[in-house]
Amino acid sequence: MTEQPLSQRVTAPASVAEPRHPDVATWRSPTADDVDAIHALIVAADTVDHPTWATPRDEIEDLFDAAHIDPARDLRVGFDGDGRAIALGVVMIHPSRDVHVNTYLMGRVHPDVRGLGIGRDVLRWEHESALSRLASMDASVPAGIFVYIDEVDTAGRRLAERRGFALERWFSSMVRDLALEAPSIDVPDGIDVVAFERRWSESTRLARNDAFRDHWGSLETPADRWTKMIEGPHHRDDLSFVAVDGDRVVALALGSVNEDDWEMQGYSSVYIELIGVVRDHRGMRLAPAVITALLRAARDAGLDKAVLDVDTESPTGANSxxxxxxxxxxxxxxALVARV
Structure with a gap:
């Protein structure tokens, strides 16, 4: 059945009030000049919410560079009387909108001022802003508003549930000691597992989009967003591997390194950003083949551990x-979601 246009089925407030709280001196839309202040806020929150990894500064810069984000519309920062950023609201609609419209709310509150109700109003502003944006769209596709909350953040979960968000999925971080021997995996004749090179970039993007088409909450990665990731400061060609069938990439395991994580973790690591196998090549042991190639390369590079995140209900049984x-x-x- 065809969905009604979002403009007809989404109920949004007539106007969205700006965030407000007596313990926040100033709320405003940030500019690129505020990147360091926002990053300091997020790093402080990281140490409490997930103390084994840090948000890179370039991810904050990306909020001001991405074509699908308008900082004046989609971002709000709250500052205390000393000019320190203590609260952040982010509303981001995924750029791929032809089959599903996914909106992500990514607010943060500094640990020093939690428990005062600031997060409640940040989420209120984000949620109402998301509804307002969705109600302006004529797309006749399913849509959802997503909030990702760390397991330890029970207060954040309660706030989201009070606004009608429902828990739909769990994601788990997993760690492997690279001192463990990585098994050798045989692949079918005609398929080669090779280190990633930029000449494989577009074929790898297409493989990623095919592999994740049946994954919960996943949408296609557009070419510009893919290029930004591959050419970003953390991606590592030498810690990324693809399985190639002729001139087509059919499986991938892409690694990145953020040395800011290491002090928090207490060890050096590679983060496995993406693992996928195109659907017509599943069942050939290509996923373990590209993963183990990456593990061996990371060990040879002198790293201690490998880290990844996985949907605990992945349709491919990835966590197993x-x-x-x-x-x-x-x-x-x-992952808590409000479906609209």
Whole structure:
């Protein structure tokens, strides 16, 4: 059945009031000059919410560079009387909107001022802003507003549920000691597992989009967003591997390194950004083949551990595969969704 246009089925407030709270001196839309202040806020929150990894500064810069984000419309920052950023509201609609419209709310509150009700009004502003934007769209596709919350953030979960968000999914971080020997995996004749090179970039993007088409909450990665990731400061060609069938990439495991994580973790690590196999090549052991190639390269590079995140209900049984390869679950995060 065809969905009604979002403009007809989404109820939004007539106007969205700006965030307000007596303990916040100033709220405003940020500019690129505020990147360091926002990053300091998020790093402070990271140490409490997920103390084993840090948000890179370039992810904050991306809020001001991405074509699908308008900082004046989609971002709000709250400052205390000393000019310190203590609250952040972010509303981001995924740029791929032809089959589903996914909107993400990514607010943060500094640990020093939690428990005062600031987060409640940040979420209120984000949620109402998201509804307002969706109500202005004529797309006749399913839509959802997503909030990702770390398992330890029970207060954040309560706030989201009070606004009508429902828990739909759990995601688990998993860690593997690279001192463990990585098994050798045989692949079918005609398929080669090779280190990623930029000449494979577009074919790898297409493979990623095909592989994730049946994954919960996943939408296609557009070419510009893909290029930004591959050419970003953390991606590592030498810690990324693809399985190639002729001139087509059919499986991928892409690694990145953020050395800011290492002090928090207490060890050096590679983060496995993406693992996927195109649907017509599943069942050939290509996922473990590209993963183990990455693990061996990371060990040879002198790194201590490999880290990844996985949907605990992945349709491919990925979490079971990673367990068999020696990964162990650590932290968890929740995905809460308001369907519209």
């Amino acid at each position: 595969l990673y367990g068999r390869l020696g990964f162990e679950a650590t932290e968890r995060a929740m």
